[in-house]
Amino acid sequence: MNAFLQFEHISKTFPGVQALGDVSFSVSEGNVHALVGENGAGKSTLLKILSGASAPSAGCVRVAGTERRFASSAEAIRAGVAVIHQELQLAPDLSVAENIYLGNLPARIGILNRKQLRADAQRQLQRLGEDIDPFTPIRQLSMAQRQMVEIAKALARGAKILAFDEPTSSLSSREVQRLFAIIRELQRANHVILYVSHRLDEIFSLCDSATVLRDGRHVQTFTDLKTVSSDMLVNSMVGRNIADVFQYQARAHGAMALELVGVSSRSLPKPASFGVKQGEIVGLFGLVGAGRSELMRLLYGAERMRTGTVHICGEPVVIRSPADAIRKGLMFCPEDRKQHGIVAVRSVLENINMSARRIHSHAGVLINERWERANANRQIRQLGIRTPSPRQLMRNLSGGNQQKAILARWLSEKIKVILLDEPTRGIDVGAKSEVYSIIFDLARQGVGVVIASSDLPEALGICDRLLIMRHGEIVGELAREQASEAAALRLALPAGESVGARQCAEGEVNGLR
C-alpha cells in the first residue's frame, strides 16, 4: 500500500505553548485512519494544518507524494482535502444547493442557473442517499442532514481526502449508523478518511488504523487496529495514572460558606437548594444543558433571580449584579474563557487587577500603581503564571496561563466562595494539575468551592461531594465515598432513555477525556 496522505515532522508552536511537536504518519487510499488523544492532545491543531486554516511551524503535508503548504482553506480544497468540522460550516439562510456549490455556483455570464443547480445538487445528495429538496434552507435541517450536506459539499468539490472531526457528537445512534455506512462507501470508492473521535467503540468498528497523540506529541501509530485491544489504545492515549493529576487531599470543613434555598430563574424554573461548607469542594455534574452554568450565573447575579434566598457565611445577601456578588465575597470563573473571562488586548497586569483595584485605588478613583505592580507580580509568582512580563498582552498567553490569570483576579479579592465553571476546559494536562492545586489551596484556606464539570473523572477526582443536575434540576447528591462513574451517570441521564444511549453516554464519559 502506498501512502496517499503523509504528515512529515509537523510542529506547531503558539506563543507560550507547543501545540504539536514532530508528528509524522501517513494514510493510504481506501483507508479509514483514526486520530485519537485526550482534549488538548493536538488533534484539532493537526486538522487545522491539514485544512489550511493554520500553517505548521515546521514540517510539511504531502498529498499523493507532492509536498503541500496550504496557505488557505481554498488551496486545501483545490488539492482535494476537505475537513468536516464539529461545528458545521454552512450558511444557515442559504439553501442546501447553494451551500453545496458555494463559491462555485453554476452560472452563465454571472446569472445563476437554478435549473442546473437543482439537478447537480440533487445528484450529489442522491449519491449519499439523502432525499432533501435542494432548495430547503439549511436552518430547517437536522444536524445529521446538515452533516450530509457538508459531505456532499466536500464531494462536489472533488475532495479525495476527507477528515471528520468528532462527527457523531450530536447524532442519534441511528444517524451514526448511516454516517458509518457512508464513510464505508467512501472508503470503497478509494477515498482517504481521517476520523477524529474519542469514542473507542466507534473507532474499533470503523477504522483500519490509528494514530495516537498526547500533549502534542506523536505517541504511536497502529497500522492494523484488528490486532490492538482497547486497553492498549487507552494506555497509549493516557500514558499516566489519572489519580496523579488530581492529587486529592482530604480537608476539614468549617461552617456554611454558601447556602441557597429555593433559588430559581427564568432559565432555571425548578427551585434549587444546596449548601457548601468552608473548605469544601462541591462538584456540579450533569450532561450538556443540565443547567450547571445557568445556576452559577444566577448565583453570581449575571441572571435575574426569581425566587429564593442566598446566605454567604451565614449572612443573607441579595445579589443583583456581578459587582454585588464580588463585594459579598462570591467569585465566578466563566466557562468560555475567551468570550467571558479575559480581555485579550489588555495586559496580564490589567486582567489580574481589573476587579480588586477599586479597593486599593486612592479615593476610589486614582490608580494605585504601586499596589497594582506588587499584586500582579505576587500573583504571577504564586500561581506560576508563565509570562515574560506583567505587561505582556493577555492574548499571547496559553490557555492554562490565561485561566490562572483569571484565578489570580479573584485571589486578589477577599474571597469566601468561588464558582468555577469548567475551569480546566481546553488547557493542557500540566496546567490542569496546577489549576487543581490552586483549587485545593483555596479550599484549605477555608473558601467554599463549587465546580461545574462535564468531565466525570475530573469531578470524581477533586470533589468532596457531587451534586448531579438533570434538566435544570438538582436530582441527587453523592458523597465522595459513594461516588462512582456509574452512580453519577445513573442520576445524570434522563429517565427512560434507552439502554443503548446510556451505554453510549457512559462510553463517552469513560471514553477517555
Place this chain on the structure above:
Amino acid sequence: MAYVEKDEVRVSADEASQELSNQTTRSTPLISSLLRIWWEQAGMLVVFFAVFVGCALFVENFFSRVNMISLMLAISTLGMVACTMLFCLASGDFDLSIGSVVAFSGVLAAVVINRTGNVALGITCAIAAAGAVGLFNGIVIAKFGINALIATLATMQIARGLAFIISGGRAVGVSQESFFLLGNSSLWGIPTPVWITLACFVLFGFLLRQTTFGRNTLAIGGNREAAHLAGIAVDRTKIIIFTTQGLMAGLAGIVLASRMTSGQPNVSEGFELQVISACVLGGISLTGGVGNIGCVIAGVLIMGTVQNAMNLMSVPTFYQRIVTGVILLSAVLFDRLRQHQSRA
C-alpha cells in the same frame, strides 16, 4: 503602535539593555531594537514631525508666527472633542452626534445670551443641554442596548434640527462683547482655545491612564462581557463616557461661536467624521480596548498640519477632501503594516 503600551515598551527597553550587556561587542542589536521601540512607541508622532518639517521647508509662510497661531486655533476644536472621542473609541463605541451638538450648543448659547444678556447663563445652558444630549445617547446605548451607530445617528439629526429651529435657520449674532473673550483672547501669546485644548489633553490623558474610570473604559472596550463579569459597572461607565462626550462637544461649540462672534446652525457638518479620522490616524483601533492620548495628539496634529499646508498652497477645497481621504487610508494601511512587522 495601537497595540503597544508605554510600559510594555519600557520593559522591552530594559530587555534590550540587558541584551546589550550580554553582547557588548555587537552594537547593532541595541541600535536596531532601540530604533524599533522608538518607532513602535512614537510612530505617528514621528510622522507628524516629518510632515511638519517638510511643510516648514517647502510651504511658504507655513512656519510664520501668524500661521502657527492659526494652525493651533484650527486644531483646537478638533483636539478638544477628540479627547472624549478617545474614550468612546476605547470603550468600543463611537459618537456621530458631536458635529450637530457643536452647532446646537453654539446657537443655544447665542440665543440665551441675546435674550437674557447674561453670558455665564448662556454658556451654562448650552453646555448643560449638550451634556443632556450625551446623557441621552449614553442611556439609549447602555440601558436599551441600541447600537451606538444608530443611536448617535438619530441624535445627530435631532440636535441639528434643534439648532436650526432655535436659530430660525440663520446665524445668531451675539450682542455681548464679553462672550468673544473666550475665543479671541490670548495668554502669553497663545490663544485661549489652544490653552483649553492643552488642558483637555492633560486631563483626559490622565483620566485614561491613572484612574479606575479610564482603565475600566479600556477593559469594556476589550471585552464587554468579561468586564461586566469582573464586576465593572459597564452601563454606568458608558453613560459617563457619552455624557462627557456631549459636554465636550458643548464646550467646543461655545468656543467656536465665540470665535465667530455668532451661533451658526450649519457649522461642523461632517465634524464627527473628522474627529474619528484624526483618532484613527493616530493609531486608535475602532474595535476598542486600545488607545492613549498620544495617538489622539498625533492624529489631530497631522490632520491639522496637512489641512493648513493645503490652505497655504491654495489647494481647492474639493481636492483637499481627496487628499484627506487618501491620507487616512494610507495611515491605517501603514499602521497595519507596522503591526505585522512588530508581531513577526
